[in-house]
Amino acid sequence: MKTFQPPERTRLVDVQGIGVRREGRWLVRNVDMAIGRGEIVTLIGPNGSGKSTTVKTALGILAPDEGTVWRAPGIRIGYVPQKVAMDRSLPLTVERLMRLTGRHSAARIAAVLDMVGIGALARAQVHTLSGGEFQRALIARALIGAPDLLVLDEPVQGVDFSGEIALYDLIGTIRDETGCGVLLISHDLHVVMARTDTVICLNGHVCCSGPPDTVAASGEYAALFGPHAARSLAIYRHEHDHAHLPDGSVRATGGAGHVHGAHEHTHLKQERGGHA
Amino acid sequence: MLESFFTRAILAGIGLAAVAGPMGSFIVWRRMAYFGDTMAHSAILGVALALFFSVSPVAGVFVIAVTAALLLGFLERRGTLSADSLLGLLSHSALALGLVLVALMPMVRIDLMGLLFGDILAVSVTDLALIYGGGVLVLAALAWLWRPMLAGTVSEEIAQAEGLRPERARLIFMVLLAALIAVAMKVLGVLLITAMLIIPATAARRLAKTPEQMALYAALGGVVAVLAGLWASLHFDTPSGPSIVVAALGVFALTSVLPDKSKGAT
Numbered sequence: 054m055k056t057f058q059p060p061e062r063t064r065l066v067d068v069q070g071i072g073v074r075r076e077g078r079w080l081v082r083n084v085d086m087a088i089g090r091g092e093i094v095t096l097i098g099p100n101g102s103g104k105s106t107t108v109k110t111a112l113g114i115l116a117p118d119e120g121t122v123w124r125a126p127g128i129r130i131g132y133v134p135q136k137v138a139m140d141r142s143l144p145l146t147v148e149r150l151m152r153l154t155g156r157h158s159a160a161r162i163a164a165v166l167d168m169v170g171i172g173a174l175a176r177a178q179v180h181t182l183s184g185g186e187f188q189r190a191l192i193a194r195a196l197i198g199a200p201d202l203l204v205l206d207e208p209v210q211g212v213d214f215s216g217e218i219a220l221y222d223l224i225g226t227i228r229d230e231t232g233c234g235v236l237l238i239s240h241d242l243h244v245v246m247a248r249t250d251t252v253i254c255l256n257g258h259v260c261c262s263g264p265p266d267t268v269a270a271s272g273e274y275a276a277l278f279g280p281h282a283a284r285s286l287a288i289y290r291h292e293h294d295h296a297h298l299p300d301g302s303v304r305a306t307g308g309a310g311h312v313h314g315a316h317e318h319t320h321l322k323q324e325r326g327g328h329a
Numbered sequence: 330m331l332e333s334f335f336t337r338a339i340l341a342g343i344g345l346a347a348v349a350g351p352m353g354s355f356i357v358w359r360r361m362a363y364f365g366d367t368m369a370h371s372a373i374l375g376v377a378l379a380l381f382f383s384v385s386p387v388a389g390v391f392v393i394a395v396t397a398a399l400l401l402g403f404l405e406r407r408g409t410l411s412a413d414s415l416l417g418l419l420s421h422s423a424l425a426l427g428l429v430l431v432a433l434m435p436m437v438r439i440d441l442m443g444l445l446f447g448d449i450l451a452v453s454v455t456d457l458a459l460i461y462g463g464g465v466l467v468l469a470a471l472a473w474l475w476r477p478m479l480a481g482t483v484s485e486e487i488a489q490a491e492g493l494r495p496e497r498a499r500l501i502f503m504v505l506l507a508a509l510i511a512v513a514m515k516v517l518g519v520l521l522i523t524a525m526l527i528i529p530a531t532a533a534r535r536l537a538k539t540p541e542q543m544a545l546y547a548a549l550g551g552v553v554a555v556l557a558g559l560w561a562s563l564h565f566d567t568p569s570g571p572s573i574v575v576a577a578l579g580v581f582a583l584t585s586v587l588p589d590k591s592k593g594a595t
Contacts, residue, residue: 130491134486137487139484144538146539150483198491
């Protein structure tokens with residue numbers, strides 16, 4: 054299946070036929086992927102399917118053993134890697150972390166931290182943050198430079214469910230407001246949501262790609278994740294008509310009607326959000 | 330003023346401490362202590378080769394330290410041995426090789442104790458010029474590298490994805506470290522250089538809230554250690570290099586009992 058190709062002038066990243074080999078084994082091979090301005094592309098796939106490898110190759114962190122990688126000249130990238138392991142000997146406030154790769158005003162820093170919900174932690178040491186707080190700080194850091202392309206590798210790990218929805222909402226809103234491209238990695242199927250334009254399903258190679266409903270309906274997808282996953286993907290696409298606020302309440306965000314009885318298995322997660 | 334050997338020693342020590350503070354902070358953050366040690370130990374091989382080829386020992390040390398760093402990077406990338414084992418291999422073989430080479434040159438008389446532990450009281454005006462000239466260059470380069478180095482310390486991947494070229498920064502940092510070792514060898518000796526990189530930086534850790542503060546406090550702590558160590562060596566007639574390191578340890582002990590400023594959200 055052909056990857057969605059945005060018009061030439063808005064193209065941000067284009068990788069063609071890339072392969073990465075380590076110690077005689079192909080981690081990924083024959084991967085095509087393009088991201089345009091204003092587009093959200095989500096990579097899904099099981100563990101070890103090469104999602105992070107693909108993203109790192111697209112960003113120039115890894116060199117491909119075959120294929121070509123093109124990035125728009127002068128492109129500004131905001132990146133949340135899958136793992137950040139800092140030595141505890143490095144003193145670093147959240148505020149200072151925001152200025153890691155560029156200068157920003159105090160007002161801008163405060164605004165971005167508020168956006169991700171950790172406005173009160175500006176002066177906290179990064180080492181004292183919880184996993185979820187640290188993840189929010191990393192997302193804020195990636196956002197702060199108003200990047201052309203936001204790249205998020207499992208960005209909500211350690212974040213509670215209501216926070217997760219709020220953060221994905223935020224990412225969608227930022228895309229809408231700034232028109233940046235977003236490249237998202239997730240193994241969590243429910244985040245392959247209404248706002249994703251293109252889903253690329255990886256398992257060492259591109260199994261299938263396209264709009265979420267097309268992918269969900271495809272046989273390759275069902276074969277990779279099982280029929281249950283295919284069903285929940287379709288359902289989750291309709292779930293996006295309300296948001297879980299941090300205090301546990303639910304706010305309608307418009308969209309299609311939401312019938313609870315129709316998909317009981319989603320209730321498990323909703324209960325955690327204080328809404329059963 | 331420069332006529333007094335003691336004044337020259339104090340100035341040399343202050344100059345080195347000011348550079349070792351920020352450089353040492355990066356070494357601590359990036360867990361490169363053993364790496365720094367290896368480069369320093371290779372210095373003795375550099376001195377031996379410099380004597381053999383009749384070039385300046387400072388140049389010899391610099392070239393060999395850079396070579397050792399590059400060799401290490403190369404072996405690490407292609408090999409199956411851990412960085413830890415490679416460092417141990419390189420560190421001690423360079424030290425031993427240097428000592429053997431020196432012994433094989435009977436015409437050359439060198440002050441082995443001075444090489445190993447330094448002789449800060451023998452610092453000449455030329456040495457001072459080298460320390461301050463080189464020191465200013467190293468600090469200027471480090472200031473220029475600060476953002477990519479720090480970003481690479483937090484996450485090599487972020488730095489690279491966002492176009493800061495952390496690999497280039499790391500390579501230049503290695504060259505700066507080699508320069509610092511070459512200049513500091515006469516003052517502190519190959520066995521004690523790493524101490525001046527590591528101890529003031531670790532002493533500064535608890536007092537600092539930001540990386541920049543830690544680098545600054547490390548430099549100040551190093552200066553205090555130099556002054557206290559030299560004073561002690563004069564009064565108790567102890568060797569100057571080790572006295573400075575013991576004083577640095579004293580600074581570390583002192584800051585360890587102070588309240589931890591880096592904790593809490595104030």
